[in-house]
Amino acid sequence: MFKQKNKSRHLAAISLAVMAIGFIATMPYQDSLWGVILQGGFEAGLVGGLADWFAVTALFRHPLGIPIPHTALLPKNRKRIIGGIISMLENDWLTKESIRKKIDTFHFSDKILSLIEKELHSPGVQKNFKSVIQYLLNKVDINKIAPIIEKEIKNYLNELDIKLYLPLLIDQVSIRKYDERALDFVLKEIDEWASRETTKYKLGGMAVDAIENIKADGIMQFALKSFSNLVNEEKLGGILQNLILKGVDSFRDPFNQNRQTLLIHIHNKLQNIKSDEKIFDELENFKIQLIDKWEPEEKITGFLTKLQQRAIETLDDPIFMNEYLLPLIENSLNEFKKNPEKINNLESWIKKHISNFVDNNHSKIGKLVEENLEKLDNETLINMIENNVGKDLQWIRVNGAVCGFLIGLVLIGIKTFF
Template sequence: MALKTTKPKQNYIAGISLGVMGAGFAATLPFHEGALGLRLLQGGFEAGLVGGLADWFAVTALFRHPLGIPVPHTALLPKNREKLTEAVIAMIETELLRKESIGEKIKSIRIAELALNKAKAGIEAGSYNNVISSVLLSVIRNIPVKQLTGILVREIQQVADHLDEKTILNRLWNEIVERGYDEKVLDLALDRADAWARQPETRDMLGRIGIEQIQQIKLGGLMQFAVNAFLGYLSEDKMGDLIQGFVLKQVENFRDPDNLNRLKLLAILHVEVNHALERPELLEEIRSWKDNLLEKLDLENKIEAYIESLITRFQGIVESGEFQEQWLSPFMRTMLERLEESPERIEQAEQWIQQQAVQLIEKHYSKIGALVRENLNKLSNAELVTFIEGKVGRDLQWIRINGAICGFLVGVGLSLIRALV
């Protein structure tokens, strides 16, 4: 901020007092041998004139050369402005604005509590709703969809690349076994086999296939005669009933959880699956399938479209009339209530704010003196003199006035003593 260097007004009072003393001295000069009263006045005016001139010279010598005459030890301020500047800076840094005093003042202010009360009042009045809504809308509208899509696609691809197919398959198979899904699949297959075997078409097919298979048996002699006799006894219907009954009986036996054949079948299934999971070809096939799946899914376009749809939905929510009343205000009230219920958090925030403020002051404290020096150096000698006179001009005038008055009284006193002696 620029310093005001306007010349003070009404700086003529001291000049008037000096003029009065001079005029009085001139007027009473012819009567120095006259009556006692005139001699007293003449002595008073003389001494007042001397005192006023002396104080005028002293005050003027602070700022400039009296009457422009370069009298030694005058114009003290322009000659010693560097010392004055350093003295002002030292006074500010060591007396007026010490780091310790500033830090103590900051610590005495409960900044966090003040901010919390201010925020609470603003939330209750709804002062922040429009501002926060505008900020949210600005954030939503400026979400970098392309960049965010690229990040998500790369993350998904990296996750997929680092997947251990063998570990996943083993975990999947272990989960299937632990949940009993292997037995449930077997029971489902048995149900399907039972339903299939009970169909008349199945019985007829089994009977026909059975007869055909027996007819293909080629034996010699008596054994062939026995087989042909057996075939003459059986028909496709009877053969179908026999095979159908056998299949249904075996299906029923496999449904028994303690059936030995069922347990053996499950054990064989487990062994075969574990062997299959160890095959490199299977793992490579799954890996290739995974890569092809990612390519076919067209992740980038799908994710980008999904993000844009989310942005549109969020924007519509924020712009809706009920957002501030139903969502924003309750949310902020809840956050403030939770914060008020945790005095330790408020105290932690208070300590952190004060610590940051003190550190900021310590870091930039030297800039106060530098700023004072910079502002003072911007002023020329004439501007600096005018600036100081503008601040203390009235007091300096009274020094001159008091000098004239005191001189007048002293002169009267001395004249009286001289007359009496």
């Protein structure tokens, strides 16, 4: 560019020198017709070249360093020129409306989805994708999340209505025959307890104490005294033990009438609980107290910590990445692409945010240009303009000299012959 500029300057200087030399060289031949005509042409060319040199130079600096009025136009009008450039950019070339119209012609969602689909399996994208996920996982502050989860769990449990779930629970007890299983469990425990040798002596001792403490008069007192002399703790305990064991065995029989009666009684009691407001109130109070005293934050923190560490370690597993995570993303993309409504929503969302960004930052375009231009001193700015348009400006000087020469020939010719 500098070579082109210097070449143009040399050409302009040469054209001006040619006119000056021609004017001087034709001075001895003023007596001849052609001498007069040529001298007039070179004179006019010299005047035209000097005038255009003055005009071109006056745009950038004072000609010959002399502060002639209305010269050095660019340095003197620097702020106005910069303001004009900024105004032209903001109001004519890069207006908000023109940028929005250009944004509307783009299909961002198609390009973004195609780019993701194309680059998804590249090693670089997978590595960056894994790094981003790991970074986000490490940034999760579990100590802040655990109390929130605890609070939400407690709120959810407090909102549970006992009246809705207790009848369902009772129905499940009957459907799954938990009442019969509970009865069989109690009978088994009684059977194991009654079968022990120690139980026999305990029962016998309790029976003897009860007989001795019975208050009776006359014949009844004599009969009780005689009975206590005939039996001891072991005998009485054995009798009671056998009675209990036989009773347990009879209740274990599914067809035993007493068992059926007892189960019906238990079933009716359970059904009555469904409408017992006192039971509901007691259970509700018990639930509230239990939830208030429950402190699961530590366990939640431990669970989330293990889950976080496990998730980070899983990302390093190529099988998880290639067989689970990437196929999941691909399937999600394919489903998303098949849904025009979602694509349109994404497109509208992207364009809306870009348009908002343009609206909020449109003035910064002019400020950016202004800041960059203000960084340049006058000499640098002049050199930039001259380097970009200097060739054409120097041709103005050449054209001025040539046109002046031709016009001078015509004028002298007209003056001579007419």
